[in-house]
Amino acid sequence: SVKMILDLDTGVDDALALAWAVCDPRTDLIGVIASYGNTLVETAAQNTLDLLHLLGADNVPVFLGESHSSTTQSFDVMPISKAIHGDNGVGNIDITHSPRQVETMSGIDFLIKMAHQYKDELVYVPTGPLTNLSKALTIDPEIAHLIGNTTLMGGALTVPGNVTPFTEANIHQDPEAADHVFREQERLTMVGLDVTLRTLLTKKHTQKWRDLGTKAGIIYADLMDYYIEAYDQLGIDHRGAALHDPLAVAVAIDPSYVLTIPLNMRVTYDQESGDYGRTIGDRERLLEDTTTQVAVGVKTERFVRDFMDFMIAVLND
Ligand code: BDR
Numbered sequence: 551s552v553k554m555i556l557d558l559d560t561g562v563d564d565a566l567a568l569a570w571a572v573c574d575p576r577t578d579l580i581g582v583i584a585s586y587g588n589t590l591v592e593t594a595a596q597n598t599l600d601l602l603h604l605l606g607a608d609n610v611p612v613f614l615g616e617s618h619s620s621t622t623q624s625f626d627v628m629p630i631s632k633a634i635h636g637d638n639g640v641g642n643i644d645i646t647h648s649p650r651q652v653e654t655m656s657g658i659d660f661l662i663k664m665a666h667q668y669k670d671e672l673v674y675v676p677t678g679p680l681t682n683l684s685k686a687l688t689i690d691p692e693i694a695h696l697i698g699n700t701t702l703m704g705g706a707l708t709v710p711g712n713v714t715p716f717t718e719a720n721i722h723q724d725p726e727a728a729d730h731v732f733r734e735q736e737r738l739t740m741v742g743l744d745v746t747l748r749t750l751l752t753k754k755h756t757q758k759w760r761d762l763g764t765k766a767g768i769i770y771a772d773l774m775d776y777y778i779e780a781y782d783q784l785g786i787d788h789r790g791a792a793l794h795d796p797l798a799v800a801v802a803i804d805p806s807y808v809l810t811i812p813l814n815m816r817v818t819y820d821q822e823s824g825d826y827g828r829t830i831g832d833r834e835r836l837l838e839d840t841t842t843q844v845a846v847g848v849k850t851e852r853f854v855r856d857f858m859d860f861m862i863a864v865l866n867d
Protein backbone atom coordinates (compact mmCIF):
# COMPACT_ATOMS: atom_id res chain seq x y z
CA SER A 551 0.00 0.00 0.00
CA VAL A 552 1.08 3.60 -0.63
CA LYS A 553 2.16 5.99 2.12
CA MET A 554 -0.27 8.90 2.31
CA ILE A 555 0.03 12.34 3.90
CA LEU A 556 -3.13 14.44 4.10
CA ASP A 557 -2.96 18.23 4.42
CA LEU A 558 -6.37 19.33 5.72
CA ASP A 559 -8.13 22.55 6.76
CA THR A 560 -10.59 20.43 8.73
CA GLY A 561 -13.54 21.28 7.63
CA VAL A 562 -16.59 19.05 7.09
CA ASP A 563 -15.55 17.57 3.74
CA ASP A 564 -11.95 17.32 5.03
CA ALA A 565 -13.40 15.18 7.83
CA LEU A 566 -14.86 12.87 5.17
CA ALA A 567 -11.53 12.69 3.34
CA LEU A 568 -9.88 11.75 6.63
CA ALA A 569 -12.39 8.94 7.25
CA TRP A 570 -11.82 7.46 3.79
CA ALA A 571 -8.02 7.57 4.16
CA VAL A 572 -8.20 5.96 7.60
CA CYS A 573 -10.21 2.96 6.45
CA ASP A 574 -9.05 2.24 2.88
CA PRO A 575 -6.72 -0.78 3.02
CA ARG A 576 -4.95 0.35 -0.16
CA THR A 577 -3.32 3.21 1.71
CA ASP A 578 -1.26 3.69 4.84
CA LEU A 579 -2.00 7.12 6.35
CA ILE A 580 1.36 8.11 7.87
CA GLY A 581 0.41 11.60 9.03
CA VAL A 582 -1.87 14.59 8.72
CA ILE A 583 -0.71 18.19 8.36
CA ALA A 584 -3.18 20.82 9.55
CA SER A 585 -3.70 24.02 7.56
CA TYR A 586 -5.54 27.29 8.05
CA GLY A 587 -8.51 27.70 5.67
CA ASN A 588 -12.00 26.61 6.70
CA THR A 589 -10.83 27.37 10.26
CA LEU A 590 -7.70 28.61 12.04
CA VAL A 591 -4.82 26.14 11.85
CA GLU A 592 -5.05 25.30 15.58
CA THR A 593 -8.74 24.48 15.21
CA ALA A 594 -8.06 22.34 12.14
CA ALA A 595 -5.41 20.42 14.11
CA GLN A 596 -7.72 19.94 17.11
CA ASN A 597 -10.57 18.78 14.85
CA THR A 598 -8.23 16.32 13.16
CA LEU A 599 -7.01 14.88 16.47
CA ASP A 600 -10.60 14.59 17.73
CA LEU A 601 -11.88 12.93 14.56
CA LEU A 602 -8.98 10.47 14.52
CA HIS A 603 -9.84 9.62 18.12
CA LEU A 604 -13.50 9.12 17.19
CA LEU A 605 -12.48 6.86 14.28
CA GLY A 606 -10.18 4.78 16.49
CA ALA A 607 -7.08 5.98 14.64
CA ASP A 608 -5.00 7.49 17.47
CA ASN A 609 -1.88 6.07 15.86
CA VAL A 610 -1.86 8.73 13.09
CA PRO A 611 0.35 11.73 14.02
CA VAL A 612 -0.91 15.28 13.42
CA PHE A 613 1.42 18.18 12.56
CA LEU A 614 0.86 21.95 12.46
CA GLY A 615 1.16 23.66 9.10
CA GLU A 616 1.22 27.36 8.30
CA SER A 617 -1.23 29.68 10.05
CA HIS A 618 -1.68 32.15 7.19
CA SER A 619 -0.97 32.60 3.47
CA SER A 620 2.50 33.18 2.02
CA THR A 621 1.74 36.86 1.36
CA THR A 622 -0.01 37.89 4.58
CA GLN A 623 0.94 38.15 8.26
CA SER A 624 -2.32 36.90 9.73
CA PHE A 625 -5.49 35.10 8.80
CA ASP A 626 -9.20 35.57 9.48
CA VAL A 627 -11.67 32.83 8.62
CA MET A 628 -13.92 33.96 5.74
CA PRO A 629 -17.61 34.37 6.70
CA ILE A 630 -18.57 31.98 3.88
CA SER A 631 -16.33 29.28 5.41
CA LYS A 632 -18.05 29.68 8.78
CA ALA A 633 -21.44 29.50 7.12
CA ILE A 634 -20.58 26.24 5.31
CA HIS A 635 -18.45 24.47 7.95
CA GLY A 636 -19.67 26.07 11.20
CA ASP A 637 -17.68 28.33 13.53
CA ASN A 638 -15.62 25.38 14.75
CA GLY A 639 -15.11 23.86 11.27
CA VAL A 640 -17.10 20.74 12.07
CA GLY A 641 -20.69 21.94 11.83
CA ASN A 642 -20.73 23.37 15.38
CA ILE A 643 -20.90 19.77 16.62
CA ASP A 644 -19.12 18.97 19.91
CA ILE A 645 -16.69 16.13 19.40
CA THR A 646 -15.00 14.54 22.42
CA HIS A 647 -11.47 15.90 22.71
CA SER A 648 -8.64 13.56 21.93
CA PRO A 649 -6.15 12.98 24.76
CA ARG A 650 -3.35 13.57 22.21
CA GLN A 651 -1.48 16.72 21.17
CA VAL A 652 0.05 17.77 17.87
CA GLU A 653 3.63 16.63 17.23
CA THR A 654 6.49 18.99 17.98
CA MET A 655 7.98 18.71 14.46
CA SER A 656 6.42 21.19 12.02
CA GLY A 657 4.20 19.92 9.21
CA ILE A 658 6.61 21.31 6.63
CA ASP A 659 9.62 19.50 8.12
CA PHE A 660 7.55 16.31 8.29
CA LEU A 661 6.60 16.55 4.60
CA ILE A 662 10.23 17.12 3.54
CA LYS A 663 11.47 14.25 5.71
CA MET A 664 8.87 11.81 4.37
CA ALA A 665 9.56 12.84 0.77
CA HIS A 666 13.19 11.79 1.23
CA GLN A 667 12.30 8.64 3.14
CA TYR A 668 9.53 7.24 0.90
CA LYS A 669 10.13 9.01 -2.46
CA ASP A 670 7.92 7.39 -5.16
CA GLU A 671 5.86 5.57 -2.57
CA LEU A 672 4.66 8.84 -1.02
CA VAL A 673 1.28 10.27 -2.01
CA TYR A 674 0.51 13.76 -0.73
CA VAL A 675 -3.10 14.99 -0.71
CA PRO A 676 -3.67 18.68 0.14
CA THR A 677 -7.36 19.60 0.45
CA GLY A 678 -6.84 23.14 1.72
CA PRO A 679 -4.60 26.05 0.63
CA LEU A 680 -1.27 25.09 -0.96
CA THR A 681 0.81 27.21 1.44
CA ASN A 682 2.51 24.25 3.18
CA LEU A 683 3.70 22.57 -0.01
CA SER A 684 4.89 25.87 -1.47
CA LYS A 685 6.92 26.60 1.65
CA ALA A 686 8.36 23.07 1.69
CA LEU A 687 9.37 23.51 -1.98
CA THR A 688 11.13 26.77 -1.15
CA ILE A 689 13.10 25.13 1.65
CA ASP A 690 13.89 21.96 -0.32
CA PRO A 691 13.21 22.18 -4.08
CA GLU A 692 14.20 18.51 -4.45
CA ILE A 693 10.85 17.34 -3.14
CA ALA A 694 9.32 18.43 -6.47
CA HIS A 695 10.90 15.31 -8.03
CA LEU A 696 10.78 13.05 -4.98
CA ILE A 697 7.09 12.87 -3.99
CA GLY A 698 5.46 10.05 -5.97
CA ASN A 699 2.19 11.86 -6.56
CA THR A 700 0.42 14.98 -5.33
CA THR A 701 -3.35 14.99 -5.73
CA LEU A 702 -4.85 18.31 -4.69
CA MET A 703 -8.42 19.46 -4.21
CA GLY A 704 -8.62 22.94 -5.63
CA GLY A 705 -9.20 25.10 -8.65
CA ALA A 706 -11.75 25.16 -11.44
CA LEU A 707 -10.87 24.93 -15.13
CA THR A 708 -14.12 24.24 -17.00
CA VAL A 709 -16.69 25.59 -14.52
CA PRO A 710 -16.94 28.85 -12.52
CA GLY A 711 -15.33 29.24 -9.10
CA ASN A 712 -17.10 29.19 -5.75
CA VAL A 713 -15.58 32.34 -4.21
CA THR A 714 -15.50 34.56 -7.31
CA PRO A 715 -16.63 33.70 -10.86
CA PHE A 716 -13.07 32.44 -11.51
CA THR A 717 -11.78 31.36 -8.13
CA GLU A 718 -12.14 28.25 -6.02
CA ALA A 719 -11.78 28.60 -2.21
CA ASN A 720 -8.53 26.68 -1.59
CA ILE A 721 -6.72 28.50 -4.40
CA HIS A 722 -8.26 31.83 -3.29
CA GLN A 723 -6.60 31.51 0.13
CA ASP A 724 -3.09 31.67 -1.36
CA PRO A 725 -2.91 32.08 -5.16
CA GLU A 726 0.84 32.81 -5.12
CA ALA A 727 1.57 29.56 -3.30
CA ALA A 728 -0.74 27.65 -5.66
CA ASP A 729 1.01 29.14 -8.71
CA HIS A 730 4.37 28.13 -7.25
CA VAL A 731 3.14 24.56 -6.76
CA PHE A 732 1.70 24.28 -10.29
CA ARG A 733 4.98 25.51 -11.76
CA GLU A 734 7.35 23.38 -9.70
CA GLN A 735 5.72 20.24 -8.38
CA GLU A 736 5.91 17.17 -10.66
CA ARG A 737 3.30 14.41 -10.94
CA LEU A 738 0.46 16.65 -9.89
CA THR A 739 -3.26 15.89 -10.24
CA MET A 740 -5.81 18.67 -9.89
CA VAL A 741 -9.20 17.58 -8.56
CA GLY A 742 -11.18 20.80 -8.82
CA LEU A 743 -14.79 21.95 -8.92
CA ASP A 744 -14.95 20.56 -12.49
CA VAL A 745 -15.45 17.15 -10.93
CA THR A 746 -16.26 17.66 -7.25
CA LEU A 747 -19.47 19.60 -7.97
CA ARG A 748 -20.75 16.45 -9.68
CA THR A 749 -20.46 14.36 -6.53
CA LEU A 750 -23.34 15.29 -4.24
CA LEU A 751 -24.42 13.72 -0.97
CA THR A 752 -27.93 14.03 0.50
CA LYS A 753 -29.62 13.43 3.84
CA LYS A 754 -30.82 10.10 2.46
CA HIS A 755 -27.18 9.03 2.51
CA THR A 756 -26.37 10.43 5.96
CA GLN A 757 -29.48 8.73 7.39
CA LYS A 758 -27.68 5.43 6.71
CA TRP A 759 -24.78 6.56 8.94
CA ARG A 760 -27.21 7.69 11.64
CA ASP A 761 -29.03 4.36 11.49
CA LEU A 762 -25.81 2.56 12.43
CA GLY A 763 -26.47 3.89 15.94
CA THR A 764 -22.74 4.24 16.69
CA LYS A 765 -21.19 7.41 18.16
CA ALA A 766 -19.11 7.96 15.02
CA GLY A 767 -22.13 7.34 12.76
CA ILE A 768 -24.25 9.93 14.57
CA ILE A 769 -21.49 12.57 14.75
CA TYR A 770 -20.61 12.20 11.08
CA ALA A 771 -24.31 12.38 10.12
CA ASP A 772 -24.71 15.53 12.26
CA LEU A 773 -21.76 17.35 10.79
CA MET A 774 -22.58 16.37 7.23
CA ASP A 775 -26.23 17.41 7.68
CA TYR A 776 -25.04 20.85 8.82
CA TYR A 777 -23.05 21.13 5.57
CA ILE A 778 -25.94 19.85 3.42
CA GLU A 779 -28.29 22.41 5.03
CA ALA A 780 -25.74 25.20 4.47
CA TYR A 781 -25.52 24.26 0.78
CA ASP A 782 -29.29 24.49 0.56
CA GLN A 783 -29.76 27.68 2.59
CA LEU A 784 -26.92 29.57 0.91
CA GLY A 785 -28.31 28.56 -2.49
CA ILE A 786 -25.10 26.74 -3.46
CA ASP A 787 -26.96 23.57 -4.38
CA HIS A 788 -30.39 22.32 -3.34
CA ARG A 789 -29.73 18.79 -4.61
CA GLY A 790 -27.02 17.90 -2.10
CA ALA A 791 -23.54 18.90 -0.91
CA ALA A 792 -20.29 18.34 -2.79
CA LEU A 793 -17.82 15.65 -1.77
CA HIS A 794 -14.82 17.83 -2.69
CA ASP A 795 -12.10 16.50 -0.42
CA PRO A 796 -12.94 12.77 -0.29
CA LEU A 797 -12.84 12.72 -4.11
CA ALA A 798 -9.20 13.87 -3.97
CA VAL A 799 -8.35 10.98 -1.63
CA ALA A 800 -10.16 8.53 -3.89
CA VAL A 801 -8.32 9.78 -7.00
CA ALA A 802 -4.98 9.65 -5.17
CA ILE A 803 -5.61 5.96 -4.51
CA ASP A 804 -7.30 5.09 -7.82
CA PRO A 805 -7.04 7.64 -10.68
CA SER A 806 -9.67 5.77 -12.69
CA TYR A 807 -12.44 7.58 -10.78
CA VAL A 808 -11.81 10.58 -13.03
CA LEU A 809 -11.05 11.49 -16.62
CA THR A 810 -8.06 13.83 -16.85
CA ILE A 811 -6.38 16.00 -19.45
CA PRO A 812 -2.64 16.66 -19.33
CA LEU A 813 -2.10 20.42 -19.07
CA ASN A 814 0.49 22.58 -17.38
CA MET A 815 -1.43 25.00 -15.21
CA ARG A 816 -0.78 28.35 -13.60
CA VAL A 817 -2.66 30.56 -11.16
CA THR A 818 -3.23 34.26 -11.79
CA TYR A 819 -2.79 36.68 -8.91
CA ASP A 820 -3.16 40.11 -10.36
CA GLN A 821 -5.20 42.02 -7.75
CA GLU A 822 -5.76 45.01 -9.98
CA SER A 823 -7.36 43.26 -12.93
CA GLY A 824 -9.51 41.28 -10.53
CA ASP A 825 -8.07 38.16 -12.13
CA TYR A 826 -7.03 36.80 -8.76
CA GLY A 827 -6.79 33.09 -8.05
CA ARG A 828 -7.87 31.68 -11.40
CA THR A 829 -6.51 28.27 -12.42
CA ILE A 830 -5.79 28.25 -16.15
CA GLY A 831 -3.53 26.57 -18.72
CA ASP A 832 -0.02 28.05 -18.69
CA ARG A 833 0.56 29.55 -22.11
CA GLU A 834 4.31 29.76 -21.50
CA ARG A 835 4.52 26.02 -20.87
CA LEU A 836 2.10 24.73 -23.50
CA LEU A 837 4.93 23.08 -25.45
CA GLU A 838 6.73 21.60 -22.46
CA ASP A 839 6.22 18.13 -21.02
CA THR A 840 3.14 18.13 -18.86
CA THR A 841 3.52 17.77 -15.10
CA THR A 842 -0.18 18.16 -14.27
CA GLN A 843 -3.27 16.08 -14.95
CA VAL A 844 -6.50 18.06 -14.62
CA ALA A 845 -9.64 16.09 -13.76
CA VAL A 846 -12.53 17.09 -16.03
CA GLY A 847 -14.86 14.09 -15.80
CA VAL A 848 -15.88 11.78 -12.96
CA LYS A 849 -17.57 8.42 -12.52
CA THR A 850 -20.01 9.79 -9.98
CA GLU A 851 -22.06 6.68 -9.32
CA ARG A 852 -19.09 4.45 -8.71
CA PHE A 853 -17.41 7.04 -6.51
CA VAL A 854 -20.46 7.74 -4.33
CA ARG A 855 -21.11 4.00 -3.97
CA ASP A 856 -17.51 3.33 -2.85
CA PHE A 857 -17.57 6.39 -0.60
CA MET A 858 -20.71 5.11 1.16
CA ASP A 859 -19.22 1.61 1.53
CA PHE A 860 -16.04 2.94 3.16
CA MET A 861 -17.95 5.35 5.40
CA ILE A 862 -20.31 2.65 6.63
CA ALA A 863 -17.38 0.34 7.31
CA VAL A 864 -15.43 2.93 9.31
CA LEU A 865 -18.45 4.35 11.17
CA ASN A 866 -19.71 0.91 12.12
CA ASP A 867 -17.10 -0.06 14.71
C1 BDR B 1 -12.77 23.44 -0.87
O1 BDR B 1 -12.80 24.56 0.00
C2 BDR B 1 -13.00 24.15 1.33
O2 BDR B 1 -14.00 24.94 1.90
C3 BDR B 1 -13.48 22.73 1.27
O3 BDR B 1 -13.07 22.01 2.42
C4 BDR B 1 -12.84 22.21 0.02
O4 BDR B 1 -11.53 21.76 0.27
C5 BDR B 1 -13.91 23.56 -1.86
O5 BDR B 1 -13.77 24.69 -2.65
Ligand code: CA
Nearest residue numbers: 561564677678
Ligand atom coordinates in the same frame (compact mmCIF):
# COMPACT_ATOMS: atom_id res chain seq x y z
CA1 CA C 1 -10.77 21.43 2.55
